[in-house]
Amino acid sequence: MSRILVIAEHDGSTLNASIAKTVACAAQIENAEIDVLVLADAAGPIAAEAASLASVSRVLTIESESNAHPLAALLAPQIVAAAQNYTHVFGPSTTFGKDLMPRVAALLGVNQISDIMSVAGSHEFKRPIYAGNVVVTLSAPADVIVVATVRTASYKAVATGNSAPIESISVDADLPTHTRFVDAQAGSSDRPDLQTAAVVVAGGRALGSVENFDLIYTLADKLGAGVGASRAAVDAGYVANELQVGQTGKIIAPDLYIAIGISGAIQHLTGIKDAGTIVAINKDEEAPIFEVADIGLAGDLFTVVPELTEALG
Amino acid sequence: MDKILVGLKRVVDYNVRVRVKSDGSGVETDGVKMSINPFDEIALEEALRIKESGGASEIVVVSVGTSEAQQQLRTGLAMGADRAILITTDDAPDVLSCARALLEIVNREDPGLVIVGKQAIDDDNAQTGQMLAALWGRPQATCASKIELDGDKAIITREIDVGMERIEIDLPAVVTADLRLNEPRYVKLPDIMKAKKKPLDEIAFAELGVEAGPQIAHSSYEPPSERDKGVMVDDVQGLVTSLKDRGLL
Numbered sequence: 053m054s055r056i057l058v059i060a061e062h063d064g065s066t067l068n069a070s071i072a073k074t075v076a077c078a079a080q081i082e083n084a085e086i087d088v089l090v091l092a093d094a095a096g097p098i099a100a101e102a103a104s105l106a107s108v109s110r111v112l113t114i115e116s117e118s119n120a121h122p123l124a125a126l127l128a129p130q131i132v133a134a135a136q137n138y139t140h141v142f143g144p145s146t147t148f149g150k151d152l153m154p155r156v157a158a159l160l161g162v163n164q165i166s167d168i169m170s171v172a173g174s175h176e177f178k179r180p181i182y183a184g185n186v187v188v189t190l191s192a193p194a195d196v197i198v199v200a201t202v203r204t205a206s207y208k209a210v211a212t213g214n215s216a217p218i219e220s221i222s223v224d225a226d227l228p229t230h231t232r233f234v235d236a237q238a239g240s241s242d243r244p245d246l247q248t249a250a251v252v253v254a255g256g257r258a259l260g261s262v263e264n265f266d267l268i269y270t271l272a273d274k275l276g277a278g279v280g281a282s283r284a285a286v287d288a289g290y291v292a293n294e295l296q297v298g299q300t301g302k303i304i305a306p307d308l309y310i311a312i313g314i315s316g317a318i319q320h321l322t323g324i325k326d327a328g329t330i331v332a333i334n335k336d337e338e339a340p341i342f343e344v345a346d347i348g349l350a351g352d353l354f355t356v357v358p359e360l361t362e363a364l365g
Numbered sequence: 366m367d368k369i370l371v372g373l374k375r376v377v378d379y380n381v382r383v384r385v386k387s388d389g390s391g392v393e394t395d396g397v398k399m400s401i402n403p404f405d406e407i408a409l410e411e412a413l414r415i416k417e418s419g420g421a422s423e424i425v426v427v428s429v430g431t432s433e434a435q436q437q438l439r440t441g442l443a444m445g446a447d448r449a450i451l452i453t454t455d456d457a458p459d460v461l462s463c464a465r466a467l468l469e470i471v472n473r474e475d476p477g478l479v480i481v482g483k484q485a486i487d488d489d490n491a492q493t494g495q496m497l498a499a500l501w502g503r504p505q506a507t508c509a510s511k512i513e514l515d516g517d518k519a520i521i522t523r524e525i526d527v528g529m530e531r532i533e534i535d536l537p538a539v540v541t542a543d544l545r546l547n548e549p550r551y552v553k554l555p556d557i558m559k560a561k562k563k564p565l566d567e568i569a570f571a572e573l574g575v576e577a578g579p580q581i582a583h584s585s586y587e588p589p590s591e592r593d594k595g596v597m598v599d600d601v602q603g604l605v606t607s608l609k610d611r612g613l614l
């Protein structure tokens with residue numbers, strides 16, 4: 053039997069949507085007992101959300117003021133202490149999980165598996181490398197703990213409605229004082245979150261300015277969509293960094309992705325491989341984005357996008 | 366501080382479309398253009414800027430790889446690093462072993478700061494910096510887009526999923542570089558000539574006496590599943606119809 057500990061990501065009050073997907077990956081391992089560990093200042097509502105996830109056996113909480121902010125250097129030793137009787141420790145491959153899980157693995161003296169995209173057995177997994185251009189099958193040694201991150205775009209969230217027991221635990225861990233939280237700045241937007249939106253409209257370098265990017269927002273609002281961007285658009289300062297889609301931005305899997313004035317570099321495409329339908333609008337018929345698009349429209353975005361927004365009523 | 370240590374990995378250039386070998390045993394790298402991992406280049410650029418503004422006196426670049434990684438270290442020296450160390454090995458060691466090897470170098474060199482890329486674009490692991498920091502028992506600041514040094518502390522701005530975060534860390538520490546930390550300089554020809562005279566020491570991986578991590582076996586490589594061929598529409602009307610047909614509007 054596998055005993056899997058999933059590390060909960062949260063913002064202090066709600067559970068991150070990536071966790072229901074990380075649990076979905078863990079649930080693919082046969083005969084697994086899945087516990088979720090919430091490290092927080094006050095775990096109450098977060099733990100309750102985790103307890104409602106299908107396939108979860110127990111929710112464990114470690115409450116302390118030092119867990120108010122997700123600092124890997126402080127969380128890792130607590131996770132190591134809590135993981136003693138588990139065969140696997142999973143986290144999401146978000147910036148939270150990518151920061152934390154290698155530190156956990158190194159403290160446990162094992163290698164870490166990044167971005168699990170499918171489960172072939174309790175110790176056998178597939179993951180993408182080279183910006184998603186290659187898929188490799190990995191087998192982890194069976195005699196040591198498996199520490200991994202889960203590529204959440206590869207999984208659908210598990211259902212809710214469960215009511216797993218919640219237990220507060222305490223661990224014996226030395227917490228360093230060398231790392232301190234200062235502040236955080238979250239992009240404020242009323243639009244659907246890029247990582248969970250069913251529809252995403254994304255703009256590239258071709259938009260040419262912050263003002264022109266309004267074309268993207270207007271279309272997105274018509275569709276109730278989240279907004280994304282290529283690296284070139286972020287680097288040019290048209291939008292904030294958290295909207296970047298791709299190898300080094302967000303990996304997303306919306307039902308519909310509309311790429312506007314984006315060429316389709318491999319680093320961008322790896323972020324949208326799991327989208328249901330990809331629409332591309334680009335004035336260059338030869339743009340690589342058309343090789344992956346389900347629906348392509350060759351045309352100037354400055355006429356096409358207003359027309360499309362108009363046509364949607 | 367005296368010294369900044371920067372990790373440089375030799376990887377397939379980011380413009381190359383990699384191919385899986387026909388027998389699925391790996392990725393075709395014969396005759397393929399190799400470069401410094403772009404994130405490591407950003408790491409080095411940052412170290413050089415810190416030195417140029419008086420924040421450090423020596424920049425040491427280190428790589429774990431085959432003797433061919435000398436090329437990338439020479440490029441690093443041409444960019445402005447003072448000294449290079451190549452930990453030579455013929456097989457690609459696992460990340461934990463690499464981090465243990467780097468720790469050996471850290472213990473010998475005693476840097477005030479280690480900067481590495483946030484991920485290598487070949488295996489896309491994004492682990493080395495964090496593992497090194499853990500083994501060293503020092504702070505880590507991943508995905509850095511700004512480094513502000515202040516005596517024996519630093520404030521690091523990190524790119525996180527929801528936006529930006531700032532953390533304060535005591536030095537020494539490990540920082541991993543994100544894309545927007547800086548734009549690396551181009552290497553000029555005279556610098557390449559000068560770099561030939563800079564010291565590049567080789568140490569055999571085996572001589573460092575590091576214990577190998579529990580090995581994760583790579584059993585097979587395959588191309589990703591292809592998406593079905595799409596359609597081109599002539600105009601917005603065609604696009605709207607096509608979206609409706611798919612039940613997306």
Ligand SMILES: Cc1cc2nc3c(=O)[nH]c(=O)nc-3n(C[C@H](O)[C@H](O)[C@H](O)COP(=O)(O)OP(=O)(O)OC[C@H]3O[C@@H](n4cnc5c(N)ncnc54)[C@H](O)[C@@H]3O)c2cc1C
Nearest residue numbers: 256257258282283284298299300301313314315320335353
């Ligand atoms: C290490 C590394 C990591 C990277 N990570 C990422 C990543 O995570 N995400 C990412 O997106 N990129 C990433 N990149 C960058 C990537 O290689 C490309 O440079 C980038 O995606 C290009 O953005 P773009 O498509 O907006 O710009 P361009 O490639 O310049 O494309 C602009 C497109 O707009 C079209 N166009 C121009 N005018 C119009 C018009 N009026 N109407 C319609 N179409 C028009 C053009 O035909 C062109 O196809 C990374 C690169 C490196 C080296």
